[in-house]
Amino acid sequence: MIINLSLLLALTSTPVFARAGGSMGSNGSSSSNSSTNTYNNDNYYRGYHNYNNYGINRLSLIDVVFTGFIGFSLFQSIKRRRQTKKTPSETYDQLTPKLNSSFEPFFYKVEDAWTKNDLETLKILMSPNYYAKQKRIINGYIRNHKIDQLDGLVIVELQQVVTAPDKKIQVIVTAQARDYFQFNDKSEDYNQQVQDDTNIERFTEIWTLKWQNENHLLLCNIQTIS
Numbered sequence: 001m002i003i004n005l006s007l008l009l010a011l012t013s014t015p016v017f018a019r020a021g022g023s024m025g026s027n028g029s030s031s032s033n034s035s036t037n038t039y040n041n042d043n044y045y046r047g048y049h050n051y052n053n054y055g056i057n058r059l060s061l062i063d064v065v066f067t068g069f070i071g072f073s074l075f076q077s078i079k080r081r082r083q084t085k086k087t088p089s090e091t092y093d094q095l096t097p098k099l100n101s102s103f104e105p106f107f108y109k110v111e112d113a114w115t116k117n118d119l120e121t122l123k124i125l126m127s128p129n130y131y132a133k134q135k136r137i138i139n140g141y142i143r144n145h146k147i148d149q150l151d152g153l154v155i156v157e158l159q160q161v162v163t164a165p166d167k168k169i170q171v172i173v174t175a176q177a178r179d180y181f182q183f184n185d186k187s188e189d190y191n192q193q194v195q196d197d198t199n200i201e202r203f204t205e206i207w208t209l210k211w212q213n214e215n216h217l218l219l220c221n222i223q224t225i226s
Contacts, residue, residue: 091162092172103171104155106217107207115150117142127210127220145185151178152200161206168220169209176202 095103106125113121117138123131141148154176161170180198182191208221 092159093162095158095160095171099160099169099171100158102215102217103158103207103209106209106219107155107173107175108153110219111150111153114138115148117147125217125219127218130220145183147182147184149178149180149182149195151180151195153177156202169211169217171207171209172204172225173207174202174204176200 094100110122110125112118113125119135119138122134122138126134140146155173156176157172157174159172161172163170178195178198178200180194182194204225206223206225207219208223209217209219212218
């Protein structure tokens with residue numbers, strides 16, 4: 001019973017990643033618990049949604065056992081998917097000269113547009129399918145008066161996944177930034193506190209791209225590794 005309860009509680013707070021550049025997967029906060037609780041209802045750390053614990057105290061013993069069994073199966077499934085998601089290709093190399101000269105400015109242009117909720121620019125930089133997904137996220141930000149900030153964003157390392165010539169390009173990007181939300185319907189003091197509570201963190205992603213023409217890249221997907 002204790003094991004089942006533990007599994008149930010663990011499953012009530014599952015992070016959901018959602019942004020153009022993935023999610024760093026950390027709250028990045030050095031503040032106390034009381035400070036964190038002040039802001040967690042506004043979900044100001046990018047790409048996270050915490051599920052409520054409503055209803056746990058109403059479960060009977062049979063409910064707990066049954067839910068624990070289902071939860072354990074779900075936990076194993078999620079674990080397998082995450083392990084697959086976080087495993088980069090074993091074959092990679094330095095970027096080709098052409099890609100090396102084009103990718104870095106392209107990366108910063110995408111992220112700059114993202115931090116401005118600039119859908120017009122993102123539409124030019126992304127494939128139609130990927131843009132449609134990101135547009136829904138940005139529109140949600142706009143409705144909730146949110147702007148995703150990336151202070152001090154800098155690329156640390158770039159590697160290219162070795163793929164067949166007819167396959168899309170994949171670049172492993174390691175970068176770092178201070179990643180947090182700002183709200184245009186909140187006070188200046190509130191937004192400053194959010195910024196102060198967020199640390200610079202490093203993240204690694206796989207950017208999948210294709211050449212629209214000889215000099216224009218299109219972003220088709222971003223997969224978070226860590």
